[in-house]
Amino acid sequence: MTAIMPALLSPGLSAFTASRQDGPLQAERTNLAPGMFLDADPALQMAGRYSSAAGAFLDLHAAPSGRGGWFGLHLALELPPLQEISYLGLACRAAAPEQLMLRPCLRTGLEGGGFSDCFFDRHILAAGRAHSHTDALYLDSRPELPLSAPWHELVLFLPCQAFDLSLMHLHLFAL
Amino acid sequence: MPLDPPLDLTVAIPSHDDNGNLTRLLRHLAALGIAQAVIVTDDGSLPAPDAETLARDSGLEPARLTLLRQDRVRGAGAARNRALLHVKTRHLLFLDADDLPARELRSLCQALAQADPFDFCIFQHHDSRMAQDRQRGQMPFDQDFWVQAGLAQGSLRPVPDSAAPLLAQTANYPWNKIYRTEFLLEQGIRCSETLVHNDIALHWQSFLRARSILSSACIGVTHFVQPGGSRLTNRLDAERLRVFEPLEQIALEIAAGTGPAGRRYAPAFFGFALGLLNWVQGTLAKDLQEELKIRADAFLQRHLSREMCRRLQQDRPADWQRAAELFSLPG
Known part of the structure; x- marks a missing residue:
């Protein structure tokens, strides 16, 4: 079984993590790197800041x-044909001064427009003490996922209320 | 790049007015590289599908696809029988148009390509109703039989004679078995050509006549069930009364059998028949209930020996009790 590593799945992720970045959060879309952005409901009137120390996410x-x-x-994904992999997973390490719940999902673009979301089984809980989280979609258990799609993300x-969050790293893998 | 099929396998699909799901299924078969050949028997769809469009929309190589047509609706059983006559590969899998094959089915095909000769391999499936509880796999009714048979785990295992009657009591699906084509042809095993209950004869004759059965815990197919939908399983009309055709056929085969197979399968089959008749009674329109009772009484009186009655009371007390309330069982 061959593992497909993060750099190939999300080309912008490794470069972003390796670099030093910071900036304000925009009301709607904050571009972090090619294929990586924060998207907020305009009604939130999002503000705040993001930063990324070199080596941290x-x-x-x-x-x-x-x-x-x-x-x-x-995160825009460049996935191999889904029939060629069995698992799509993520590993991350997170901490937050107040407990937060994050919900990861695989978003699949549909032919003709629109998208569908396929949520991972487990939420990510971020709390005062940093801890690691790993989860993977067993693709056979998600028959609703099209085997080919114009794009994946x-x-x-993230929470829709004010929060502070440190995502120390985020890795993606496909098996 | 399309994957090469690991097994010399035809997938045969009956389809009736279901081109959307059919195209989705063909797309999966093409992407997963499961089938050397695909035969679709269209069962009187209006408008009739055409092979060129199906191949183009699904990405299936046109050379792999054969489209057959029944101009009037004759049911999935007749459609499968027609497809069987056109199979040229060593192995055969029937799928329904709204099924979806899983990656694990390809793994199973790889294993079967290297297995000793077998008549059929029964594999596990995912029933979409299980997803409501965030579970994957078969409904508990089916899974319990696999557990009792000691075959709930294992990528590929031979089914011992003692375990086969337990697996035979799982739902009579045609799409959870990969057949050796010659086994079906030589044994003259066919589906009943009725609109409903057309899989009973295929299922039971397969078990009764097979010399080598394999089982796999691979979840090879997702089966979608939409309660209250327009599927044939939701039909309430008089077609249901034709359930006695395959039941009679199997009961006579068991009675005529001089070998151990008949004796081995008899309690399993009549237990299944009892449960099925109870279920049919619960789904049938009121004006057909009297007719059902007359036919069920006759079937049960004709085929249940005193010994079999004792066995069923012991093995399936709930079904026996219910049947005793609905029908006239032998004394």
């Missing part, structure tokens, strides 16, 4: 002033 200080329905971290749904 992403720190977020989110300070929305409105109420809205979604806020997510999007990993979407990490």
Whole structure:
């Protein structure tokens, strides 16, 4: 069984993690790197900052002033044909001063427009003490996933309230 | 790049007014590289599908696809029988148009390509109703038989004679078995050509006549069930009364059998028949209930010996009790 490593699945992820970055969160879309962005419901009136120390993935200080329905971290994926892999997984290490729940999903673009979301079985819990989280989609158990699609993203749904979060690293793998 | 099929396998699919699901299935078969050949028997769909469109929309190589047609609706059993006559590969798998094969089916095909000769291999499946509980696999009713048979685990195992009658009591699906084509042809095993209950004869005759059965815990297929939908399983009409045709056929084969197979399968089959008749009674329109009772009484009186009655009371007390309330069982 061959593992397909993160650099191939999300080309922007490794470069972003290796570099030093910071900037303000935009009200709607904050571009972090090619194929990587934060997307907020405009109703949230998102504000705050992001930063990434060299070698670490992403720190977020989110300070929305409105109420809205979604806020997510999007990573464009370059997946092999899904019939050639059995698992698509993620591993991350997270911490947050207040307990947070994050929900990862595989977003699949549909022919003719639109998309469908396939959520991983487990939520990511971030708390004061940093801990690691791994989860993988067993693709056979998700028959609703099309075997070919125009595009895929990993979407990490984030809280819609004010929060601080440190995602020390995020890795993707396909087996 | 398309994957090469690991097993010399034809997938035969009856389809009736279900081109959307059929195309989805063909797309999966093409992507997973499971079938050397695919035969679709269209059962009177309007408009009739055409092979060129199916191949183009699914990505299946046109040379692999054969489209047969029944101009009037004759049911999935007749459609499967027609497909069987056109199979040229060593192995055969029947799928329904709304089934989806899994990656594990390809793994199973790889294993079967290197297995000793077998008549058929029964494999596990995922029933979409299980997803409501975030589980994957068969409904508990089916899974329990696999557990009792000691075959709930294992990529590929021979089915001992003692375990086969337990697996025979699982739901009579045609799409959870990979057959050796010659086994079906030589034994004259066919589906009943009725609109419903057309898989009973195929299922039971396969068990009764096979000399070598394999089992696999691979979840090879996802089977979608939509309660209250328009599937044939939800039909309430008089077609259900034709259930006695395959039941009678199998009961007579068991009675005529002089070998151990008949004796081995008799309690399993009549237990299954009892449960099925109870179920049919619960789904049938009221104006057909009297007719069902007359036919069921006659079937049960004719085929259940005193010894078999004792056995069923012991093995399937709930079904026996229910049947005793509905029908006239032998004294």
